[in-house]
Structures are given as structure tokens and as C-alpha cells.
Amino acid sequence: MTQSDMTDDGRIETTTEGDSGSADPEHGDEELIETGVTAGLEENESQTFDGRTIIESRGLDVYYGDEQALQDVSFEIPEKSVTAIIGPSGCGKSTFLRCINRMNDLIQNARVEGELRFEGKNVYDDDVDPVALRRRIGMVFQEPNPFPKSIYDNVAYGLRLQDRTDDLDEKVEQALKNAALWDEVKDRLDESGLELSGGQQQRLCIARAIAVDPDVILMDEPASALDPVATSQIEDLIQDIAEEYTVVIVTHNMQQAARISDRTAVFLTGGELVEYDDTDKVFQNPESQRVEDYITGKFG
Amino acid sequence: MARESYQEKLDQLRSDVLYMSEVVLDRLRKGLEALDSKDEDLAWAVIDGDDEVNQMYLDLEQQCIDLLALQQPVASDLRFIAASFKIITDLERIADLATNLGDYTLQAERDVFPEVDVQSIGRFTVEMVEEAMEAYANEDPEACRYVANRDDELDGKCERASQLVVRDLIETELDDGADVEVLLTDVSRLLLTIRDLERVGDHAVNIAARTLYMVENSDELIY
Numbered sequence: 001m002t003q004s005d006m007t008d009d010g011r012i013e014t015t016t017e018g019d020s021g022s023a024d025p026e027h028g029d030e031e032l033i034e035t036g037v038t039a040g041l042e043e044n045e046s047q048t049f050d051g052r053t054i055i056e057s058r059g060l061d062v063y064y065g066d067e068q069a070l071q072d073v074s075f076e077i078p079e080k081s082v083t084a085i086i087g088p089s090g091c092g093k094s095t096f097l098r099c100i101n102r103m104n105d106l107i108q109n110a111r112v113e114g115e116l117r118f119e120g121k122n123v124y125d126d127d128v129d130p131v132a133l134r135r136r137i138g139m140v141f142q143e144p145n146p147f148p149k150s151i152y153d154n155v156a157y158g159l160r161l162q163d164r165t166d167d168l169d170e171k172v173e174q175a176l177k178n179a180a181l182w183d184e185v186k187d188r189l190d191e192s193g194l195e196l197s198g199g200q201q202q203r204l205c206i207a208r209a210i211a212v213d214p215d216v217i218l219m220d221e222p223a224s225a226l227d228p229v230a231t232s233q234i235e236d237l238i239q240d241i242a243e244e245y246t247v248v249i250v251t252h253n254m255q256q257a258a259r260i261s262d263r264t265a266v267f268l269t270g271g272e273l274v275e276y277d278d279t280d281k282v283f284q285n286p287e288s289q290r291v292e293d294y295i296t297g298k299f300g
Numbered sequence: 301m302a303r304e305s306y307q308e309k310l311d312q313l314r315s316d317v318l319y320m321s322e323v324v325l326d327r328l329r330k331g332l333e334a335l336d337s338k339d340e341d342l343a344w345a346v347i348d349g350d351d352e353v354n355q356m357y358l359d360l361e362q363q364c365i366d367l368l369a370l371q372q373p374v375a376s377d378l379r380f381i382a383a384s385f386k387i388i389t390d391l392e393r394i395a396d397l398a399t400n401l402g403d404y405t406l407q408a409e410r411d412v413f414p415e416v417d418v419q420s421i422g423r424f425t426v427e428m429v430e431e432a433m434e435a436y437a438n439e440d441p442e443a444c445r446y447v448a449n450r451d452d453e454l455d456g457k458c459e460r461a462s463q464l465v466v467r468d469l470i471e472t473e474l475d476d477g478a479d480v481e482v483l484l485t486d487v488s489r490l491l492l493t494i495r496d497l498e499r500v501g502d503h504a505v506n507i508a509a510r511t512l513y514m515v516e517n518s519d520e521l522i523y
Contacts, residue, residue: 255372283374285517296377297303 051078054215054246055100059114062095062104062271069095070271072114077263079215082238082247084261084279086254088294092271093250097218099123100248101137102130118216135162138209142221144201146193146208151176151185154193154204158212171211178244179207180237199230206237210245217241219249223256235260254295258283266291306371310380313363314437317384317391320356321433324395325426327353328500331401332422335408335493343405346398353395360388376514383514387436390503390510394429397496397503404489412486413468416461421497424454428504436511441518447508448521454501458494465490 055077062070070092077083085093095104102123104110115122123133135158146154155172159165172189176182181203185196193204202222209217219238223231238247238260251257257264258279265276268290275282275291286292293299327346334342364385367373373381401422428447435443465487474480509521 254374258374284378286375292375295374297306299302 051081053077054079054119055248056117056120057096057099057115058117060096060099060116061113062092062099063111063113064107065109068271070099073267073271073273075265075273075276077246077248079246080242080244081262082242082249082260084257084264085248085250085267086252086257086264086295087267088269089252091267091269093265093267094220095271096267097220097248097250100216100218101134101139102128103134103139105130135212136214137216137218138212138214139218139220140202140205140209140222143225144198144205146196146201146204148192148194150190151193151196151204152189155207155211157208162212164212175207175211176204178210178241179203180233180240181207197230199226199233202226202230202234203237206234206241210241214245216246216248219247221251222249224252231256254283266294268294303371306367309363309367309371310373310377313360313367313381313384316356316360316363317388318433318437320353320360320388320391321429321436323349323356324353324391324398325429325433327395327398328401328422328426328429331398331405332419332426334405335401335422336419338405338408340406343402346402350395350399353392357388357392361385364388379514379517383436383510386510387507390506394500394503397500400496401493404493407489408486410486412483412490413465416464416490416494418461418490418493418497421454421457421461421494424450424457425497425500425504428454428501429507432504432507432511435508436514439511439515441512441515444508444512444515444521448505451501451505455498458498461494462491 053076057073057075060070060073061068073092073096085096087093098104099112099116100118100123104112112124116124118133118137121128123130147157149157152172155175156165156168159168159171164171173182173186176185181200184200185191185204193201196204202225206217206222222238223234226234235256238249241247242262249257249261261279263277264279264282266274266282266286266288268274275286275288277287282291283295286295327349330342331346333339334346364381367381371377428450431443431450432447434440435447469487474483505521509519509523512518512521
């Protein structure tokens with residue numbers, strides 16, 4: 001399956017009912033009421049979505065063998081924003097993240113029930129090619145993992161794989177600029193990516209992820225292995241790229257979630273989504289006492 | 301219970317704010333008493349005691365800043381610290397107004413307009429501050445609203461008292477031998493006393509408003 005196949009699959013519902021290509025959030029707001037993707041909005045009026053829904057989880061259950069990792073998780077992630085997922089270890093937050101681009105397929109005994117919709121299309125439908133899906137939903141991991149190749153080749157890797165080599169130099173430069181790394185590496189693009197510092201390596205991985213121009217970038221603890229300065233660079237970068245891309249970030253660092261995200265989802269033990277709301281609301285006045293106890297450190 | 305040291309610091313802040321309020325209330329009561337009994341020693345005690353209140357205020361301000369900087373409080377903890385940070389400012393201002401009462405005591409040589417019941421107004425403001433601090437201690441939203449409602453009553457009392465003084469001045473023909481300058485000073489002081497007590501009530505409402513924010517995340521009473 002090619003990327004355009006996936007695009008057709010994924011966009012049919014949204015492009016016909018609401019202008020999914022609209023870059024104008026003001027108009028997008030009015031149109032989103034009509035889209036099939038956002039029908040679930042009416043069920044929970046307390047949440048305020050100011051962007052079109054791009055990812056929607058509906059009654060998602062995930063099991064690893066007999067153990068249930070996610071329980072009936074339902075929420076909607078708006079496009080071009082930062083959504084943070086927080087919660088104690090083992091609450092299923094990384095599991096959820098890995099459902100979005102079907103990384104859990106790689107775990108042998110993982111079983112997914114319910115729906116995880118991307119652009120209105122359930123990514124677990126039989127006709128969805130996970131490889132094509134991952135081209136549109138990139139991922140950045142906790143440990144920076146550049147390929148043992150040059151800086152240039154790291155960024156160009158995905159583009160070459162997709163035969164999108166027209167204007168390759170420009171695309172690499174733009175991706176490195178978008179990842180706030182260009183000025184630091186422009187004179188040594190042929191050096192190995194592994195020569196860079198940890199923070200630079202992580203920004204290189206972000207450049208590699210955005211070079212193929214995905215819609216969504218998933219980040220699993222992207223700054224937890226970095227020092228405070230490199231962490232703030234990554235945080236600034238996340239907020240910048242959220243103007244163009246949808247970022248979903250799993251973090252153990254609650255202050256990081258508070259600093260950079262527009263919306264926060266709190267998963268608690270048992271794989272349950274306990275609260276999902278605007279980030280300022282969650283950190284100033286959470287609805288749930290369990291969330292209050294977790295974020296104030298009274299348990300967990 | 302996790303974060304024990306943090307919890308202890310929050311408890312410490314709460315008890316220190318309540319202690320400061322007791323000291324401030326004591327100063328307010330003594331200021332009123334000094335005014336009533338023309339007790340200059342008591343007046344001086346209130347005035348000299350203001351440094352102690354100012355120091356308490358600065359210490360508590362630092363406690364709040366330390367908690368914000370070092371503990372990254374969120375949710376109800378954040379609202380508690382933010383509210384306390386504002387409330388200690390109101391308490392410090394109430395103490396300043398109490399020292400004004402001490403100053404007025406020292407300046408006053410005689411009572412003018414004894415029919416104006418400053419003590420009754422004063423007791424009313426003391427009650428409002430007491431009730432606001434009880435609301436804070438007990439995290440009681442209804443008590444916050446009660447304090448806010450009482451402010452209208454206080455404002456009415458103060459307005460009537462001021463009008464009584466002004467009306468009387470307009471209607472009174474002064475004797476030829478009357479010392480206008482002394483009378484002017486006395487009357488101005490009385491009007492300032494009424495205004496200061498009215499402000500104590502405003503600070504009590506501020507405390508209630510911040511407490512309601514702390515308890516219910518509501519800005520209902522904030523201005």
C-alpha cells in the first residue's frame with residue numbers, strides 16, 4: 001500500500017464532511033461540528049476542543065496476554081496541538097501511544113479491542129497498512145536513536161525510502177531548521193549522527209521524523225534522558241512544531257506536561273483514562289480527586 | 301502519604317498564616333480599645349508592634365515563594381499557596397490600619413460626635429476578619445459568601461456615620477469662640493477612622509474572596 005492509498009482511506013470521511021485541509025482554525029471550528037469524526041463531542045460537553053479532531057479513541061481495550069493494559073479508553077485529540085499523557089508507571093500511557101501508530105503490533109501477545117481512529121479511519125481495520133500508517137504518524141523515543149549514518153543521511157532516510165528525493169537538500173535543510181538543529185550542524189552534515197550530543201541527537205531524530213512530513217508525531221518521554229538545557233530546547237521545539245503537526249507526548253515529568261501541552265490526559269493505575277481536559281484546568285482544578293491526589297504527589 | 305516534607309511545609313504555611321491573623325486581630329482589637337479608652341501606652345504598643353507584623357508578612361511571603369519555586373505545586377495545593385500569598389497582604393494592610401487607630405488615639409484630645417459609634421463599627425469589622433479567617437481555616441465556601449454579604453452592611457454603617465458628621469457640621473452654627481482649626485482636625489480624624497474601618501472590611505472580603513478561590517476555584521467574589 002502506498003502512502004496515497006492510506007491517505008485516501010483515512011481522509012474520505014473527513015474531507016467530504018468538513019474541510020480537513022483547512023489551515024484556518026477559526027473556520028475549522030465551525031465546520032468541525034458537522035464532521036463524523038467529532039460526533040462524540042456532544043457526549044462530553046465539558047471539554048473544549050478548539051481544533052479539528054485528528055485522533056479518536058473509542059472504547060479502546062488493550063491486553064498483554066491475560067493482563068489488561070488499557071480499559072475502555074475514549075477521547076479525542078485535536079490536530080496541531082500538544083496533547084500530554086501523564087500517569088504513574090504501568091498506567092498504560094505508552095501502550096496508548098503505541099496504539100496510535102500500531103507499534104503494539106510488534107508485541108506478540110498484545111491484543112487491541114475497540115477503535116483507534118486516525119482521520120476518522122480505524123487504524124485497526126484490516127485494510128490499513130501499518131507501515132503506511134507510520135509514515136503519517138511518526139515517533140520519537142526516550143533514548144535518542146539516530147542511525148549510524150551521517151546527519152544528512154539520517155534526515156534523508158525516510159524521504160529516500162519513499163522515493164521522494166526531489167529537492168532532497170532543501171528538504172533536509174528545512175527539516176533540520178524545523179528541528180532547531182540546522183545552525184549547529186550545517187557545516188558538518190556528513191558527520192555521523194552519533195557524534196552529536198544527546199540533545200542534538202534527539203533533535204536529529206525529530207528532524208528525521210518531520211522530514212517525511214507526517215501529520216502526527218508521537219513522543220515517548222523524549223526529554224527524560226537529557227539535561228535541563230537540552231530539555232528546554234526540546235520543549236521549545238515541541239511547541240514550535242505543534243503549529244504544523246499534532247504532537248502527542250507521554251511524559252513522567254508533570255511540570256513538562258504543564259509547560260508545553262494544550263491538553264492533558266491522565267491515565268491511572270489499571271489503564272484507565274481518568275481525566276482529559278485543557279492542561280491549565282487539569283493542573284489548577286482537576287475534576288477527579290484521584291487525579292488531584294496523583295498530581296499533588298499524595299500518591300504514586 | 302508521599303512528599304512528606306512538602307506536606308509539612310504546606311501545613312506550616314497554613315498554621316503560620318492563621319497565627320499571623322491572630323496577631324493582626326489582636327492589634328485591631330487593641331487599636332480600637334486604645335481609641336475608646338484614650339490609652340496612649342496601648343496605642344504605642346499597637347504602633348510599635350507593626351514591625352513584627354511586617355516581618356511575619358515577609359517571612360510568609362518567602363515561604364510561599366519557596367514552595368512555588370521548589371515544589372511546583374499544582375491543583376488545590378497551588379490554589380492554597382496562591383490564596384495565602386494574597387491573604388497575607390490583606391492581613392498586613394489590616395495591621396497598618398490598626399496602627400492608624402493607634403495614631404488617631406495619640407492625636408485625639410477630645411471626642412467629637414460621641415453619637416457616632418466607632419466602637420460598634422470596629423467590632424463589626426473585627427467579626428468580619430475573624431469570620432474570613434475561619435472560612436480560610438475551615439475551607440468553608442458559605443462562610444466566604446457570608447463575609448462578602450456583610451460588607452454591604454458595614455458600608456451602610458460607615459456611610460450613615462459619615463453623613464451624620466457632615467450633616468451636623470452643615471447644620472451647626474459655631475460659637476464665636478470656637479476653634480475652627482481644632483474642630484477641623486478632630487472631624488477629619490473621625491472621618492478617617494470611619495474610612496479605615498470600612499477598609500478593614502474590604503480586606504476581610506478580599507480574604508474571603510481568595511479563600512473561595514482556594515476552595516472552589518471560583519472568582520465569584522474577586523472584585
